[in-house]
Amino acid sequence: MTTHEHDLIVVGAGFAGLYTVIHAARAGLDVLGLEAGDDVGGTWYWNRYPGARCDVESIDYSYSFDDDLQREWRWSERYATQPEILDYLSHVADRFDARPHYRFGERVVSAAWDEPAQLWRVRTDSGLTACARWLIMASGGLSAPQLPDIPGRDSFAGEVLQTSAWPDRAVDLAGRRVAIIGTGSSGVQAIPLLAEAAAELVVYQRSANYSVPAFNRPIDDEEWAHAQDDLAHRRELSWNGPAGSPWTSHPVPYAEADEAEREAVFEESWTRGGVLFAKAFAQLTVDPVINDAARVFFERKLAEKVDDAGIRALLTPRDHAVGTKRICTDSGYYETYNRDHVSLVDLRSEPIAEVAPAGIRTTARMRAHDVIVYATGFDAMTGALTAIDIRGRDGRSLREDWSGFPSTYLGVALPGFPNLLVLNGPGTPSVLSNMALSSEQQGAFALRLVAYCRGTGFTSVEARADAAAEWTAHGLELADRTLFGAAPSWYTGANIDGKARGFLPYIGGFKTYIDHCEAVADADYAGFVMGRR
Incomplete structure (x- = not known):
């Protein structure tokens, strides 16, 4: 079954996806949200393990875009637990009527750019297909869980649990011998x-x-x-x-x-x-x-x-x-x-x-x-995107492009993938920053670019290849000035066998990154290539 054409498809219902859906709807766009989980929450929907708690103070780990929202939600602890953060995001979804824009239980498996139509055609694991002029991936930097490839892993006769996909039920461990x-x-x-x-x-x-x-x-x-x-x-x-x-x-x-x-x-x-x-x-x-x-x-x-x-x-x-x-x-x-x-x-x-x-x-x-x-972590920053068969202009494969180190412009746009915008991806501050505010900045920047193109009559926009190469090199050069690059961490892909090594987030600072984005926008999106059908 094919749905009608949307202005915008947003993949994900965590902090970034929820913000973007709310503000796209506010701007009068026909927006469809697609989410693999059965409700909003993103990371905080899936990671229900005992002790799950944010490491950013609750007062800061929340949206700033609505003053009444900031005043009415009362955090109970300095560092909020997973259930409280999930309740908060559910409250936001209710308060701004976001859920009607979403299709839940829909995991995106492919997305292909249709050049003649200037549209993205998206398919989910249920067989749902949808199309839109714009595709915004808010699929999360820590949302592609990894299980180690251990001989006999599936032979275990006892109970197997995963922190990143903890069951939504009580788990009784009394009297049991547990390994983690x-x-x-x-x-x-x-x-x-x-x-x-x-x-x-x-x-x-x-x-x-x-x-x-x-x-x-x-x-x-x-x-x-x-x-x-x-x-x-x-x-x-x-x-x-x-x-x-x-x-x-x-x-x-x-x-x-x-x-x-x-x-x-x-x-x-x-x-x-x-x-x-x-x-x-x-x-x-x-x-x-x-x-x-x-x-x-x-x-x-x-x-x-x-x-x-x-x-x-x-x-x-x-x-x-x-x-x-x-x-x-x-x-x-x-x-x-x-x-x-x-x-x-x-x-x-x-x-x-x-x-x-x-x-x-x-x-x-x-x-x-x-x-x-x-509790074996994630294919961070890139895994949620490479898990999807994303095809840009002339069938260009994102998965193949990123088999080497990912090249992005401002972490948001990719050469060869028109009208595809990635939030909190490689080349953004993302996991090095407060993800609540980072998600606001990313969603706002993406929607501002969409509005610019709609207002000027452009039907497609993508990163210029040299601008993406320059931004990516800049990020790696900044990381090389620090001690981060030598650490075998998920920041560099070192936790995934065969993954290209390189520091994935932008380490230059949150405000510095914002200033870069503002300068690009003020220069009529220098570094982007615009097109008309």
Whole structure:
């Protein structure tokens, strides 16, 4: 069944997709939203695992486009949990009547540009086909889960769970022997709660990550009232900051601070919680001297939390500098390893040989499990797009184009793919920023480009190849000035076998990126190629 022609198709119903659908409808566009899940939420719809929580403060991790919305939604905690964030996005969808524009339970499998008609033709796994002048991919940077290719993986006779596709039901782990593979952000958040519930928990760790306590707390009425009084200023700081939040580094450079000041700054940044520790001093992820000082401080904190020296050594990161993989935000993660029924397996020295019906066999021994939890991450930034058969002009394949490093202009537009706009894709600040505000900026920029073309009579627009090559090279060059490029992280595709290596997000800063976008728009979209049918 083919639907009628739309002005715009938006794929995804997370922060970026929901914003774009709401504002496209407000602009009078005929917009169709397509979402694989059964409701809005994006990342927060799928990731329902125990302990799932945002690592950006709730007050900041929310839309800013409507003042009444900002005032009426009352966050309960400093760092909101998955259910609360999902409730918030559901509230936004209801408040702005977004759901009627969506078809839920529709996973996009292909999209092809029809040059004569100047349209995108989109097909979903249900057989639905739809067409529109514009296709906006808001499919998410962390929405293509990866399961490790382990021999015998499907032979396990017990229950298999995945943090990125956790069931929407209670999971009873009482009295059960649980294994979890992976100690990235999802694993770090889930492990303390899994340990509370299970009779035994075995953690299989490939790489230790830096994690900083969340120092989470309920937001009382006095703090909430103060936050509301200060909201306009806080938002101004966020929109003009390097990461879309009001927090900045200590104003005194590390080299000019004495030892007592350095210690105080690290301590204050530690108690801010989570990813904010990497913002203690400017240049912390650039200058090895500052980074090493942060590492020493972290290792002192770790020694206070983990009793066993051998376990502590395994939990100490050795393959990357502080902050060059996203710092995890935890609630009691390291202390969990002091429990008698929790054990840690180092997969560097004791790799998994196979998954058997009764459990997991490493090169050293067999361990019996009743449940295996995979917390093994995502094909980040590009995986959700390359999973779809996207064909541009003359049948050009996005999947083939991106088998090497992805070339984008401003992270939004691609040469050879007219009227295809990608939100929070490679070449944007995305995962290095507050994704709520980043999604607003991305959706607004895309819709502004659509309005420009409609107003000037252009029926197609795409990135100029040289502009995309220049932007991509600029992003890689900026990353090479930092310590990020050397880290084996999902930022660089290092977690996916065979994926081209290179730093995927734009590391130049949120406000700097916005300024680039504004300059392009003000110059009548320099770097884009416009066409008329």
